[in-house]
Amino acid sequence: MSEDASREEKLIRAPGDLVSRLKEAANREGKTLYNYVAEIFEQAVRAYEMKRNLKYVLDVYEILEVQKEAGAIFTPRDILEYSVERIHQEDDGTLQRLWYQTGKWYGVYLKEKSDYPVDAFIRLLQEGRWDLNEVTVKRNQETLEFRCISPLASQERTLLLRNFIEGAVHSLGYRTLDQECFRGIIRLKFSPKALKQETPHDSE
DSSP: OOHHHHSOOOOOOOOHHHHHHHHHHHHHHTOOHHHHHHHHHHHHHHHHHTTOOHHHHHHHHHHHHHHHHTTOOOOOHHHHHHHHHHHHHHOOSHHHHHHHHHHHHHHHHHHHHOSSHHHHHHHHHHHSOOOOSEEEEEEOSSOEEEEEEOTTOOHHHHHHHHHHHHHHHHHTTOEEEEEEEETTEEEEEEEOSOOOOOOOOOOO
16 A cells, blocks of 8 residues: 555545635646645645744745845845945945835835735845844834844944835835934834935935
8 A cells, every 4th residue: 555545534624715715726736636735734844844834934935026026136244244334435325325215116016015015024124134133113003113133234234224124114104203223223213194205314
């Protein structure tokens, strides 16, 4: 008897509309519903063994897709720090404006792609390889507050990331109420009130 045939089979109850969607997906893949669902379970167990779950894996995949659409590439930290430091010495604010505009692009993109763009942006900061050790967010009806910590980030790169975050959050319909930015530490507080013209901070 084959290994597959020897496996004990169980009936699992599921909502009818979900089963219909699974059947449709299985047909598109050219697989039986049984095999398709078995693959899903196998991948769910695989994620569990990696101390993750499928939702987390898919959320990270979505973030990587956003990065891909934005044309982002991964660069070794030492090379990035060296490049930013050299440019910053002679920069007239152009680099910070570019990071701000890039942040705005991310915000617009997430509004088009996600039903919950603020949540998507928070995941982008937490999982998107920004070299951040900590990203905490406090939200209520009146304010949205970010606190980001990256002990290894230089002052120059910290400033650029601050402008990136501001650009993204501004495009999501917020304005800056308060901000603190030190080497490796960013705190930004926003209000969801109507935006006035926002500009990135000058080099500090």
